[in-house]
Amino acid sequence: MKKFLSGLLLFLIVIVWLVVWTALPWFLILALTVLLALWLGLTRGGRRTLSVTRVGLSTLGARLGSTAVIVVGIAGVVGVLVALLAMGEGLSATLKQTGSDQTAIVLRGGAGGEANSVLTRDQIDVIAQAPGVAKGANGQPIASAEIAVITNIPKKSDPGSDANVSLRGVGEAAWTVWPNVHIVEGRKFQPGLRELVVGRAAQQQFVGLGLGQQLKLSGQEWTIVGVFESGDAHASELWGDEKSVASAYRRGSSAQSVTVQLTSPAAFDAFKAALTSDPRLRVDVDTTRAFYGKQSEGFTKVIRVVGITIGVIMAIGAIFGALNTMYAAVATRAREIATLRAIGFRGLPVVVSVLLETMLLALLGGALGAAIVWLVFNGYTASTLGGNFSQVVFEFRVTPKLIWTGIKWALAIGFVGGLFPAMRAARLPVTTALREL
């Protein structure tokens, strides 16, 4: 009964510790590490622990197979977790970079996204004249009325089936309101002509988007005259003149969204208030940063939930693998540990040394997993359906923060996997252990 209760208590402590651990910021963990190092180096108990650990580590070579279980098992967990999170991070970064606080996007009220929005020419003019909109050199407001239609173009990786690619018809002001976009090859399209410029990412991902190539859209031939780079969601798009796109897709004089340059980020509130109180309009107004940020939220959340679920299940497997290995390690060293205790070592150095050993192996595994993912996936290009029901091309981003998350997971797994065997090593009655084997 007493044994059961103490086991339960240990279990609860572990759970609480894990919760605290995941929430700990890096500087506290650093402080803990420094404290541990000081204790190891300066106190008597610490130096004893260190020597016991050294003995343990020196036997690692003899049990390479079971050591590999811990390292590879944890590398697997951390690798899968970091890879999935890097995917979410990459897409979210691509979308978030698209927007800024100094431009605002106006859509029909309740539209939710560009695909469902329609604005008439009268409304567009009212929006462009609203207070807070910056004026260009010619005295005209900087406002780009845009149409985003979806076209079918196959992916290079799968030429057999079509993917939804966004074709954006933009006004002259678009080059100002989307400052990330700049032509890197060829030239801009000419208004009124059926000419296109294509994003670099789109060109790399989809079939037939080379400079000078003809593309059949909505039954008409379009010429690709330029390639642009933006490093954000626009790089997955094709851009053409708004009027040409509107006529090809029979949109008349309407557009789907208006993006305006604000005189300053602070002007947004006045701009929004003016539009929402205007009886001629029923529109939704957002800064472009908020608009694209919202689009990334859903996907990032799904990826996080999926990644963490898979990670937790894999971690459970890895913990039990580590338990097995460390119990075996403690069992083979039972006599040695008992001898240490017989000549006066306390339990603590033994416990800490087993824990240290496991966590060092876990750290190695975590670093290995993160390194492999970084080598293989950092910058890996993929595409998925974005908010506008069209393809968004993005790169996996293995950020230092994600690697840190992975290392934290690895250490947590190592801690749990090592704690119970360590307790057992310290508790085994000396006489029993000495008699064993």
Added chain:
Amino acid sequence: MKYLHLVIAALTRRKARTAFTLVSIIAAFLLFGLLNAVRVAFSGGSDTLAGNERLVVASRFSIMTGLPQSLQARIAAIPGVKAVGHQNWFGGVYQDPKNFVLSFAVDENYLDTNPDIVLTPEQRKAFAETRDGALVGKALAERYGWKVGQKVPLISQIFPRKDGDMTWPFTIVGIYDVTPDAPNGADQMFFLHWKYFDEGNQYGQHEVGWYVVQLSDPADADRVAQAIDALSANSDHETKTQTANAFNASFAKQLGNIGLIVTAIVGAVFFTLILLTGNTMAQAVRERIPELAVLKTIGFSNRSVLGLVLAEAVLMLLVGGILGMLLATAVVPALGKGSGGMIQLPQLGIRDWIEGLVLMILIGVVVGVLPALRGMRLRIVDALAGR
């Protein structure tokens, strides 16, 4: 079989170790089951027989582009076409954007082109006679407690009504059942009248989203598809006709290569598992070398020792694997409920189980073979002497 008790005795020799290994195996096969369900969900059940008997006719230009309604009669006139119906995406949610409802505006012919739906003649009649009538799937009705005759407002996330309101009232006229081999999610749909939708829609353009064609003979699919596309060639509404299977698959592909991601994760999991159980087996055999030698001394042949160790590994994998997959079976419906119907994972099918069992036996053999060979080859004298 007569040695089963020996195998079990070997497994229970160190109960803690066997239990730990079992938990790892359970975790691995739980993931295998869940991820397989995800993969099947995203491939959209794209290998169904019914999916080959149906064609989907959509705009060649993009999925957002509609098709004229006049095309229906011309498609129906093509030989080999049994029935033509059409669908529009409605994009409805019930009360809250979280409660997504898979809703389509359809014409009455559509019901003839969907073999998954089971309707009584009375239900069809009621649907035909009610302007704002709606047919809802059994699972969907259960989820929200809808009854026949109930008024249900759906909010369209795309289409406002003439007065700008996004809320559309409907009257439920029938709750339909589905055939046993219907694809996952077929009993979650909400069908409304295209006429009601088109007339009430602020941006009504008398366009349909896509046509669904039921073929008299699936072997005719290519010829009929070409004939349909020829109807609108070089017009401003060119079509692209493909089988329902191909249409569904192309949607799933757009999300990304889910199959590849799943395979990669499962590969990583099983690689780790092989290493882990392999190590356990090696330990188990190493410890028991004197015992194995005793077995050989009393007359067990080399081959039966090999078989004993292999059986031990395979049995461990089978027990853990089956438990893991059963756990996945229990978790899958819970996930569906927890996500408010957004995620619809199919239950593990026969194919998943066969794949799983094959993997269990395979991994069992892989991890068992080296220790088993060691057990088989050991020389009795050395082993008993502890050399």
